[in-house]
Every structure is written in C-alpha cells, then in structure tokens.
Amino acid sequence: MDDGIPTTDAEWRERLTDEEYRILREQGTEPKFSGEYLGKHDDGSYRCAGCGAELFDSETKFDSNSGWPSFYDAKEGAVELREDRSHGMVRTEVVCARCGGHLGHVFDDGPDPTGKRYCMNSVALDFDDGA
Numbered sequence: 001m002d003d004g005i006p007t008t009d010a011e012w013r014e015r016l017t018d019e020e021y022r023i024l025r026e027q028g029t030e031p032k033f034s035g036e037y038l039g040k041h042d043d044g045s046y047r048c049a050g051c052g053a054e055l056f057d058s059e060t061k062f063d064s065n066s067g068w069p070s071f072y073d074a075k076e077g078a079v080e081l082r083e084d085r086s087h088g089m090v091r092t093e094v095v096c097a098r099c100g101g102h103l104g105h106v107f108d109d110g111p112d113p114t115g116k117r118y119c120m121n122s123v124a125l126d127f128d129d130g131a
Contacts, residue, residue: 005051005099016050023123024050024101027086027093032067035122040069044129046120050101053078055125056118064110064117069125071118072110079118081106094118 006012012025022028037046046056046069055078056071064070077097084093084105094103103124110117 003098012050019123020049023121024048024103027084027102028121029104030068030121030123035069037069037122037125037127038067040127042127042129044127045075046071046125047128048096048099048101048103049124049126050096051099052126053096053098054128055079055096055103056120062111064119066117066119068104068119069122070110071120072112072114072116074118079103094120 006015009025013021016024023030041061042058044058045054046058047054054075056074060071060073062070062072079094080097082093082095084091091105094106095101096103101124104118104120107117107119108115
C-alpha cells in the first residue's frame with residue numbers, strides 16, 4: 001500500500017525544507033523561544049510537518065515556559081516514544097508514529113491530568129484550524 005510517505009533520504013530531502021529535514025530526519029532542535037507555535041493559542045490541531053498525521057489537539061497545549069510548544073497529551077496512537085541517550089543524558093524522544101519523524105521529547109513534569117510535557121519543535125509541526 002502506498003501511503004505517500006517518502007521511503008528514501010532523497011525523497012525526504014525533496015519534500016522537506018532544510019530546517020524541517022534537520023529536525024524531523026536528523027533529530028535536530030530549533031533554538032529555544034524561536035518556534036512559530038510557541039505562543040499560538042488558536043483552536044485546532046497540530047499535525048506532523050513530515051506526513052500530515054494529526055498529533056496534538058490545541059486543547060492539550062499549555063505554556064510550560066520551556067521555550068518550545070508544549071502539550072500534556074498526544075492523540076491516541078499518534079506518537080511513539082524512544083530512549084534517547086544523546087548529549088550525555090537519558091531522555092524520551094517523541095516521534096511521529098506514521099513516518100518516524102523526530103518531534104521533540106517528553107518529560108514527567110507536566111500538568112494534570114497526565115503529568116506529561118510533550119516539548120515539541122514548531123518546525124516539526126503544522127497547525128490546522130479546521131477551516
């Protein structure tokens with residue numbers, strides 16, 4: 001079944017901007033407090049910039065003062081968690097379950113009801129206001 005998701009590095013490079021490629025495919029991070037969606041409070045949903053999969057609902061977004069858009073929950077089955085031992089620390093990486101694109105990391109210091117803080121890169125997301 002062809003789901004339209006690139007299967008080669010060349011296809012990803014053709015689909016994504018250089019910055020999207022660096023973050024989604026090379027596990028990069030955008031600079032703190034620089035993301036387009038950091039202060040966005042509109043109703044809608046956040047989708048993967050790589051494949052368009054719906055990841056987060058705006059109702060779960062909160063201001064974490066971390067410098068990146070943060071959510072306390074993801075859509076069911078939308079993300080996968082992986083151990084990340086880069087940069088001399090152990091963290092939990094969040095990737096898109098559909099295309100495997102790197103989105104950011106999740107931490108256990110978020111608000112109720114989940115106690116999670118999904119700390120995402122704006123570059124890895126697209127906003128959909130449903131219009």
